[in-house]
Amino acid sequence: MAAPGRSFARAVAEAAPRCQDELIVGAEAQSSYALLGEVQGIAYARTVPLNVSLELTLNCNIRCLHCYNLDRDQPQGCHGGDGARPDLTLDEIMRLLSDLRDAGCLFLTLSGGEVFTYPHLYAVLDRARELNFAVQLLTNGTMLQPGVAARLAGYRNLLGVSVSLYGATADVHDGVTQMPGSWQRTWDGAQRLRAAGIAVRLKFIIMSPNAHQVAEMRAQAAARGFAYLVDVTITPRHDGTRGSLAMRVSEDQLADLYRGPLRDLLPTGQMPATEERFPCNCARGNCAINAKGDVHPCVSVPWAAGNVREQPFAEIWKTSPVFQKIRGLRIADYEACAPCPDKPYCSRNRGAAFNHSGSYTGTDPFVCRSAAITRDVVTSSEPPSPRAPSAANE
Amino acid sequence: MSAAMAGRWRRDGELPFQKLDEETIVVDPKRREVHLLNETAARIWELLASPQSVDDLTAALGAEYDVGEAELGEAIVECVEGLASKGLVVTAGAR
Numbered sequence: 001m002a003a004p005g006r007s008f009a010r011a012v013a014e015a016a017p018r019c020q021d022e023l024i025v026g027a028e029a030q031s032s033y034a035l036l037g038e039v040q041g042i043a044y045a046r047t048v049p050l051n052v053s054l055e056l057t058l059n060c061n062i063r064c065l066h067c068y069n070l071d072r073d074q075p076q077g078c079h080g081g082d083g084a085r086p087d088l089t090l091d092e093i094m095r096l097l098s099d100l101r102d103a104g105c106l107f108l109t110l111s112g113g114e115v116f117t118y119p120h121l122y123a124v125l126d127r128a129r130e131l132n133f134a135v136q137l138l139t140n141g142t143m144l145q146p147g148v149a150a151r152l153a154g155y156r157n158l159l160g161v162s163v164s165l166y167g168a169t170a171d172v173h174d175g176v177t178q179m180p181g182s183w184q185r186t187w188d189g190a191q192r193l194r195a196a197g198i199a200v201r202l203k204f205i206i207m208s209p210n211a212h213q214v215a216e217m218r219a220q221a222a223a224r225g226f227a228y229l230v231d232v233t234i235t236p237r238h239d240g241t242r243g244s245l246a247m248r249v250s251e252d253q254l255a256d257l258y259r260g261p262l263r264d265l266l267p268t269g270q271m272p273a274t275e276e277r278f279p280c281n282c283a284r285g286n287c288a289i290n291a292k293g294d295v296h297p298c299v300s301v302p303w304a305a306g307n308v309r310e311q312p313f314a315e316i317w318k319t320s321p322v323f324q325k326i327r328g329l330r331i332a333d334y335e336a337c338a339p340c341p342d343k344p345y346c347s348r349n350r351g352a353a354f355n356h357s358g359s360y361t362g363t364d365p366f367v368c369r370s371a372a373i374t375r376d377v378v379t380s381s382e383p384p385s386p387r388a389p390s391a392a393n394e
Numbered sequence: 395m396s397a398a399m400a401g402r403w404r405r406d407g408e409l410p411f412q413k414l415d416e417e418t419i420v421v422d423p424k425r426r427e428v429h430l431l432n433e434t435a436a437r438i439w440e441l442l443a444s445p446q447s448v449d450d451l452t453a454a455l456g457a458e459y460d461v462g463e464a465e466l467g468e469a470i471v472e473c474v475e476g477l478a479s480k481g482l483v484v485t486a487g488a489r
Contacts, residue, residue: 032426039419039428048414106412106419134410134421156408159423199423 024107025136025160026199026227043285047327048104049317051281053288053299054096055111056118057087062140062177064166066207066247068300068355069113070239087291090120092309094127096289099313101131107159108133111299113291116143122151129157137161138203142182144189149196160199162229163190168216172209176247190226202228206257207247215261230265232257233347233367236355238302251369258377266345266374273343275331282350283326287317297326300351303360326360336363345378346371402450402486403474405442409482420482429480434459435473445486448474 027033043050063072088096100108108128115121115137128135134157141163152158165186167173173183193200204217214230221228234248249257258266271277280286282297283305289295294304295316305323306316317323332338337348349367356364410421418436420429431439434455441454451474452467459466477483 026423026426033421033428035428035430039414039430042414042417046414050412050414101412104412104414106410106421129408132408132410132412134423157410157421157423159421199426 024134025162025201040281040285043104044281047284049100049285049287050104051107051109051286052100052105053109053111053286054093054100055113055288055290055299056093056115056121056124057113058291059117060112060114060140061117061142062114062179062182064140064177066166066176066205066234066244068235068237068244068351070237071241071243074241085292088293088308090123092293093120093124096293096308096313097124097127097131097133099308101133103314103317106134107136109136109138111138114143115139116148125152125155125158129155133157134159138164139189140164140177140182141186141189142179144185144192146192149189149192149198152193153196153198158198160201161193162201162203163193164203164205165217166205166207167210168213168220172213175209176207191224194226200226202226204228204230205234206230206232206249206262207234208249208253209247211249211253211257214257218261230262232262232370233349233352235300235349235352235364238355248366251373254370255373255377258373259381263377263381266378269344269375269378271344273331273346273348278331278334278337278343278348279326279329280348280350283323287323289313295320297323297360298351300349301354301360303354329361334361334363336368337361340368340371342368342371342375345374400447402445402447403442403478403483404445404486405439405477405483406481407443411439422481425481427480429482434469435477438470438473439477439482442477442483 024033024036027036040050042048058069060067060072110121110124112118116139118124125135135155136159139161152161163186165173166176167183170183173186174180190200190202202221204214206214210217218228218230232249232254234244236242237244282301286298287295288297288299289308290302293308294302295306295308295313296302296304303322305320308316337343340346347367347370349364350360352364352367353362354360356362410423412419413436416433416436418431418439420431420439421427422429437455437458438451441451446454448467448470451470452463455470456463456466474483
């Protein structure tokens with residue numbers, strides 16, 4: 001009998017590039033969750049939905065200008081008729097959790113909208129604990145009032161909380177959220193979580209209004225001891241509107257960021273984009289379910305593979321033509337990407353590509369330019385100083 | 395069998411886990427660890443959903459594995475000790 005906890009000697013295909021859907025809060029330090037990569041590789045190879053993001057509500061208490069979901073300055077439902085469809089009920093979500101468990105899900109990410117506006121959040125958390133999910137929450141942090149963190153700390157299956165931040169100063173951040181006081185409330189919330197012993201990861205979305213503050217944002221996080229992610233990709237919204245794109249950094253801003261405060265987070269370009277490495281974990285180890293019950297390859301790609309109101313999750317996962325298509329894709333199927341020499345420098349952001357072009361195998365010129373700028377910077381300059389231990393850029 | 399192994403054991407019921415075919419992944423958020431249990435350890439983990447002594451486990455697994463009782467008992471003790479050292483199983487009566 002082999003000792004428990006020892007990983008099997010096995011030939012697991014090199015884990016596919018990680019995407020943000022499967023990033024575990026608290027796994028930033030190299031010594032944390034050491035077997036996670038191997039486990040994700042197994043899920044990828046066996047096509048097990050190990051990571052599922054579940055959007056509990058579209059409601060949000062702030063109105064971020066870059067929101068990928070919908071234009072929050074417009075009445076909900078005015079775009080695409082989506083608002084006419086009711087959100088999943090609590091009963092439906094409870095049944096769905098059981099179905100997800102049976103299908104192989106372990107890492108369950110609960111999001112919104114703003115997840116803390118969902119009135120039954122704790123009922124869902126209770127059920128997720130009963131079902132032995134490892135849970136993480138995505139939040140803007142503004143509703144983490146005193147008492148919330150202590151209540152969350154009672155969930156021993158909680159991996160951590162990802163908190164979004166959009167500036168180093170209140171005026172910049174609050175300008176993005178259109179909610180005065182939100183920057184302070186977010187920081188207060190993040191610190192309350194940490195004081196309660198909960199792993200916290202900040203998520204910096206870099207856009208035009210805060211591009212000049214990137215170094216300061218990173219320095220603040222480092223000074224306060226918070227892990228963080230940096231993401232520069234703003235996409236068209238899932239409701240079909242494109243107003244969010246006005247928030248994207250310009251090409252000049254992007255080049256300045258890559259030469260300057262984000263230089264150490266750029267990929268080295270030394271990993272070739274092989275058939276094994278090119279696909280992400282979408283529809284293999286990851287999927288996302290929105291508040292209406294639509295099942296998507298990941299949070300960023302609103303390409304409905306089915307709806308859990310109409311079809312059991314396991315059936316959608318196994319038989320959906322959308323998922324089957326994604327699983328069968330080869331590099332050659334990405335017509336613009338296949339011949340591109342910048343693949344080793346590219347984030348291959350499928351969400352940006354899909355929301356821009358309407359095709360999973362399409363491209364987004366912003367992502368292409370980002371890869372080209374990365375290549376220019378990486379190949380024409382000295383290696384960066386060692387990466388800050390709390391930083392991650394995947 | 396060590397005196398420490400004489401009691402009854404059960405898995406920590408609040409730890410996240412999931413079966414992946416014959417293996418089982420167990421996550422310990424507090425320690426920030428992921429464990430991948432092989433087939434036999436995963437079977438013991440499954441049995442420890444309710445309190446079990448090593449004798450209970452030996453009896454249950456004896457019907458499933460073609461191995462002598464003494465050898466099986468030793469392997470089970472080694473496995474439970476390993477699980478306990480990682481905080482994945484606790485003595486029955488503990489949280």
